Amino acid sequence: SAVISQKPSRDICQRGTSLTIQCQVDSQVTMMFWYRQQPGQSLTLIATANQGSEATYESGFVIDKFPISRPNLTFSTLTVSNMSPEDSSIYLCSVRGGQETQYFGPGTRLLVL
Amino acid sequence: KQEVTQIPAALSVPEGENLVLNCSFTDSAIYNLQWFRQDPGKGLTSLLLIQSSQREQTSGRLNASLDKSSGRSTLYIAASQPGDSATYLCAVSPPVTGANSKLTFGKGITLSVRP
Numbered sequence: 001s002a003v004i005s006q007k008p009s010r011d012i013c014q015r016g017t018s019l020t021i022q023c024q025v026d027s028q029v030t031m032m033f034w035y036r037q038q039p040g041q042s043l044t045l046i047a048t049a050n051q052g053s054e055a056t057y058e059s060g061f062v063i064d065k066f067p068i069s070r071p072n073l074t075f076s077t078l079t080v081s082n083m084s085p086e087d088s089s090i091y092l093c094s095v096r097g098g099q100e101t102q103y104f105g106p107g108t109r110l111l112v113l
Numbered sequence: 114k115q116e117v118t119q120i121p122a123a124l125s126v127p128e129g130e131n132l133v134l135n136c137s138f139t140d141s142a143i144y145n146l147q148w149f150r151q152d153p154g155k156g157l158t159s160l161l162l163i164q165s166s167q168r169e170q171t172s173g174r175l176n177a178s179l180d181k182s183s184g185r186s187t188l189y190i191a192a193s194q195p196g197d198s199a200t201y202l203c204a205v206s207p208p209v210t211g212a213n214s215k216l217t218f219g220k221g222i223t224l225s226v227r228p
Contacts, residue, residue: 042220043202092157106155107154
């Protein structure tokens with residue numbers, strides 16, 4: 001299994017500002033995934049982050065809005081840029097373990113006013 | 114395109130009851146199916162993973178079954194407790210590995226176990 005931590009656990013931000021979310025894994029992993037869960041909805045994949053290369057974004061998500069860093073095999077950051085109230089969500093970091101088991105961090109709960 | 118459905122969206126049961134949560138998916142070509150638990154405002158905890166070649170997996174009071182041909186999975190919770198109250202999500206992965214192996218999630222079933 002993998003143990004994942006995220007910072008911050010929650011934040012309240014003003015419209016137009018940016019927030020960077022950190023994700024730390026207790027083991028080296030090739031791929032890290034960033035998900036968004038809007039209120040009352042299921043999870044939507046934002047992007048897949050590989051170490052040493054550009055992140056791969058899903059349809060509807062762009063790098064200017066959600067820049068991602070992946071400086072090493074245990075760490076990644078997701079920035080939510082120029083925030084609006086529609087960005088209020090839980091943001092989740094995830095990794096894949098043995099047998100393609102997916103593990104998730106505790107999430108970052110973001111409220112944009 | 115794979116679609117995962119979980120019905121009903123919410124369920125309320127008295128403590129001690131055995132219950133079944135359902136998950137259905139449209140494309141039977143899957144690599145595995147995973148059940149997760151999510152507490153309000155929190156991340157997901159992996160409960161059980163069933164490989165496509167398996168029929169069921171058990172962990173404590175939880176038993177998950179998979180019928181790939183009919184596109185269905187069930188999560189059985191025995192002797193439910195108030196601490197089981199949470200949202201339960203199922204997710205399937207396609208029969209590929211690597212970056213193209215993206216999970217498709219259902220919307221979840223919110224379970225409330227009344228004392």
